[in-house]
Amino acid sequence: MAKIELKINGKQHSFDVEDRTLLVNLIRDHAQLTGTHVGCDTSQCGACTVHMNGAAVKSCTVLAGQANGADITTIEGMAKGDKLHPVQQAFTECHALQCGFCTPGMIMAVSGFLKDNPKPTDEEIYRGLEGNLCRCTGYINIVKAVKQAAVAMSK
Amino acid sequence: MRTFSYVKATSLKQVGELLAANADAKLLAGGMTLIPTMKARLAQPSHLIDIAGIAELSGIEVKDGKLTIGAATKHVEVAKSAVVKKAIPALAYLASHIGDPQVRNRGTIGGSLANNDPAADYPSAALSLNATIVTSKREIAADDFFQGMFTTALEAGEVVVKIVFPVPAKAAYEKFPHPASGYAMAGSFVSQHGKNVVRVAITGAGPGVFRWKDAEAALGKKLAAASVEGLSVDATDLNEDMHGTKEYRANLAKVMTKRAVAKLAVTAAASKSGGK
Numbered sequence A: 001m002a003k004i005e006l007k008i009n010g011k012q013h014s015f016d017v018e019d020r021t022l023l024v025n026l027i028r029d030h031a032q033l034t035g036t037h038v039g040c041d042t043s044q045c046g047a048c049t050v051h052m053n054g055a056a057v058k059s060c061t062v063l064a065g066q067a068n069g070a071d072i073t074t075i076e077g078m079a080k081g082d083k084l085h086p087v088q089q090a091f092t093e094c095h096a097l098q099c100g101f102c103t104p105g106m107i108m109a110v111s112g113f114l115k116d117n118p119k120p121t122d123e124e125i126y127r128g129l130e131g132n133l134c135r136c137t138g139y140i141n142i143v144k145a146v147k148q149a150a151v152a153m154s155k
Numbered sequence B: 001m002r003t004f005s006y007v008k009a010t011s012l013k014q015v016g017e018l019l020a021a022n023a024d025a026k027l028l029a030g031g032m033t034l035i036p037t038m039k040a041r042l043a044q045p046s047h048l049i050d051i052a053g054i055a056e057l058s059g060i061e062v063k064d065g066k067l068t069i070g071a072a073t074k075h076v077e078v079a080k081s082a083v084v085k086k087a088i089p090a091l092a093y094l095a096s097h098i099g100d101p102q103v104r105n106r107g108t109i110g111g112s113l114a115n116n117d118p119a120a121d122y123p124s125a126a127l128s129l130n131a132t133i134v135t136s137k138r139e140i141a142a143d144d145f146f147q148g149m150f151t152t153a154l155e156a157g158e159v160v161v162k163i164v165f166p167v168p169a170k171a172a173y174e175k176f177p178h179p180a181s182g183y184a185m186a187g188s189f190v191s192q193h194g195k196n197v198v199r200v201a202i203t204g205a206g207p208g209v210f211r212w213k214d215a216e217a218a219l220g221k222k223l224a225a226a227s228v229e230g231l232s233v234d235a236t237d238l239n240e241d242m243h244g245t246k247e248y249r250a251n252l253a254k255v256m257t258k259r260a261v262a263k264l265a266v267t268a269a270a271s272k273s274g275g276k
Ligand SMILES: Cc1cc2nc3c(=O)[nH]c(=O)nc-3n(C[C@H](O)[C@H](O)[C@H](O)COP(=O)(O)OP(=O)(O)OC[C@H]3O[C@@H](n4cnc5c(N)ncnc54)[C@H](O)[C@@H]3O)c2cc1C
Pocket: A043, A044, B026, B027, B028, B029, B030, B031, B032, B033, B034, B035, B051, B071, B072, B097, B098, B099, B100, B103, B106, B107, B108, B109, B110, B111, B112, B114, B115, B117, B119, B120, B121, B122, B154, B158, B159, B160, B161, B181, B182, B183, B184
């Protein structure tokens, strides 16, 4: 067992968990934040993407112990009150989701790479989304949303 | 995953002690390979020794014509490093094309070399650039380090500390990524050292990274894509699976080499004219 102390969406938490606990289980089962999804559990699909100290990571492939002391942001931490994060807003307006299962991971991945590259080309958007799979949309509207979010965020 | 004990190490000395005391312990760096392997129960260590935060394993610097990168340096750090981009831009390019952004935010150069996946990118750079792998015990030349599929010269309890790359005159990397995984179906890292020494390392095509010596000889005489036109990679021992035959991979290795050589010329011309 290990004591894990970390910040999730600005709030300090402390959990006693088994050493083999994954960050995604800590977030979903212990912190009870179920917006972060598990799609594949094999680091392929990106549904579990969260920010760890500002960088997008697949939380199904990070141990809780590796995240000890970290600052985590999940999809629940993106909106400010009733005001959606620009990436969330753009996904809504561009109809960039159908079933919505991949969406939390998509939004965390997109907000992650837009920090590095606020004005991505189409090619750079495709490469930025390489770690995330969507089985519904065909990606066209997701790419549209990324472009719209990029414009909104650079204003 | 089966149960194990997780320990966050703070020094190489502590890692040595932990490894000595626990025969079934394993090192954990980025975890991008090891954690999925443990989930699949292909590895069941008793202890995981997290080396990601050890200061002795970090840092990027250029000194006396050599670029040194700490083993725990993440792919994203190599990709973005101004020092790497100036010394060996092909290495920064390679790092920026590993897997996906989330993988690059966690995976490390030491983990990639120690793992020696036959389709991984970094082994080709280490082999082509004639790098030295510095471990907790000794220094190993890249030519001796890679020993075929998932096999290296590393002994039990030996930790990769840093990788020393001689800065080449020119270098370029080209890979044909598998469209789903991003791993190389074939990749070629070509580098020129001094005037006539060219080293070509091929990844993805065979059971492990290897040097294409016929191409090295031809390119050493004349560094132009046309020099490899009449050559072919021996397909006998290459990989064959649902994604491609041996012959397909042999041809792909040649095409990637030609593209890398062509890119070499462009990069060199751009740097002469002060462009990027
Ligand atoms: C979805 C996905 C896509 C990927 N795509 C690519 C790709 O396109 N190209 C590519 O090259 N790679 C790819 N990878 C692999 C990725 O680059 C890994 O990060 C890398 O192979 C292993 O590095 P790590 O730091 O995560 O090591 P870990 O998973 O932590 O460790 C891997 C192995 O190396 C050992 N080890 C780690 N560090 C050391 C050290 N310093 N000394 C001795 N032994 C050590 C560990 O004990 C373990 O056995 C991909 C991975 C994923 C999950």
